[in-house]
Amino acid sequence: MNRLTTSGAGYELARFPEDPRDPFRAWDAADAYLLRRLEGADGTEPVDLSGTVVVAGDRWGALCTALAAHRPVQITDSWLAQRATRANLERNGIAGDAVRLLSTRDTPPDRVDVLLVRVPKSLALLEDQLHRLAPAVHAGTVVIGTGMVKEIHTSTLALFERIIGPTRTSLAVRKARLVFCVPDPAKPRASSPWPLRYDLPEDIGPASGRTVTNHAGVFCADRLDIGTRFFLGHLPARSGPDRVVDLGCGNGVVGLSAALANPAARVTFIDESYQAVASAEETFRANAGPGAEADFVVGDGLADAAPGSVDLVLNNPPFHSHQATTDATARAMFRGAHAALRPGGELWVVGNRHLGHHIRLRRLFGNCTTVAGNPKFVVLRAVKR
Known part of the structure; x- marks a missing residue:
């Protein structure tokens, strides 16, 4: 188990199932970087989280646990990530219904005001998810991706740009990077090529x-x-x-x-x-x-x-x-x-x-x-x- 600290609180987090021999944390620098950006801790304006917040690809529930006060929707392909999210909410005294848990096979929300994307290892999964979420994104939607530098490539940025709108990246901080994407309502919405x-x-x-x-x-x-x-x-x-x-x-x-x-x-x-x-x-x-x-x-x-x-x-x-x-x-x-x-x-x-x-x-x-x-x-x- 390990502690993730934000400007407002600290959270005890663990992967699921817990294994004392597992040396890996339930969060990393990319999660922390995104949370700091949402809070405005980097000197920018805090992001308005009063609307529908969707977190795609939250690996062990770290993001959704830290954002639980805003009742986010988590979308993940991983049953273990869902189970870890439930366990992390419980160990931090947060009600389980504070986060709506959806799988990648479920229908996403009709409207998304803040879309946070933990960039997955699979470029194909990112492509499919952006296609599925694009109809719910509007001109005012804040879209931010996050990942370690080694996870974000030119092809990653090209997908955001092609499916959602103009895209740029942040400077790297602790080997993590953010992806900022501005939705283009005029962009034609193509269907996903998958399966x-x-x-x-x-x-x-x-x-x-x-x-x-x-x-x-x-x-x-x-x-x-x-x-x-x-x-x-x-x-x-x-x-x-x-x-x-x-x-x-x-x-x-x-x-x-x-x-x-x-x-x-x-x-x-x-x-x-x-x-x-x-x-x-x-x-x-x-x-x-x-x-x-x-x-x-x-x-x-x-x-x-x-x-x-x-x-x-x-x-x-x-x-x-x-x-x-x-x-x-x-x-x-x-x-x-x-x-x-x-x-x-x-x-x-x-x-x-x-x-x-x-x-x-x-x-x-x-x-x-x-x-x-x-x-x-x-x-x-x-x-x-």
Whole structure:
């Protein structure tokens, strides 16, 4: 837990789920820079926050917690960010209804008077969100983006300029930068180009040639990533009424392949990204055939799964949290899989060879075998004893 101090108050903040081994804060210099600008602490006029305030991409609820007195609307693709926001409001004695929580799949407000954008890692997600929010922006809307210097590029500014209006940046302060955008009411409002769709290659097993749907922000939205492609060539051959989980499902290609290979299985697609689960559901519905059933869950991995309820978990864990490199997500996924698997159930993982997932799996499961490998990736199998 760590403290964010503004001119008016201090806030105790934490990521979700809290992990004492996680060295990363729930806020950074970009959040602090934006809050100082809103207060007028840099010598400028404070921003009028009496209208509808929308905060897009608030990573762990730091911005919305600090702005809770103005009853902001938070729009995020992250279930974990929403959960962190609720927890941070509670730990600071702020009523939960002080912030209206929306996902990127929800309809945004009809009118936005102040739009604050925490620039996401995914340029595609920023593009989609600006398109969705543009109709609610008017000539008097204050639009300010924020991010670390390494997160704001010429392409970032070009998106604001193309979709909203004239754009400029601030000087860098503590390696953070602000983006100022002036809405142009005369600018024609184009619809978002997302989602994108592409056909899978013809040599990847049961899902060969199938069409994949990718909403903005989903990893490798315009092509099949090489790690998943390697995984698809080495999935377990199973039959019968298995309970299968595609954990961290992304666009759902792995779970779809498992469902097509074993029609008697019931597959659950889980991701903390609303965009990912929407992509997985559309991919499954378009390819699995009439009558095929599956479950689609936005949440914290297998945290809510009943112990011993799963036969097979398929997992391609991320090793980034926003811009930070960390194995915290993978560790949590492995622990959740171990708890949810029945005795004899299996966790299959694909990952970059250098990440050393086999060490963690061996410690947790007491076993781990390498199913396949190449110079970059390994496919690992661990069995619940």
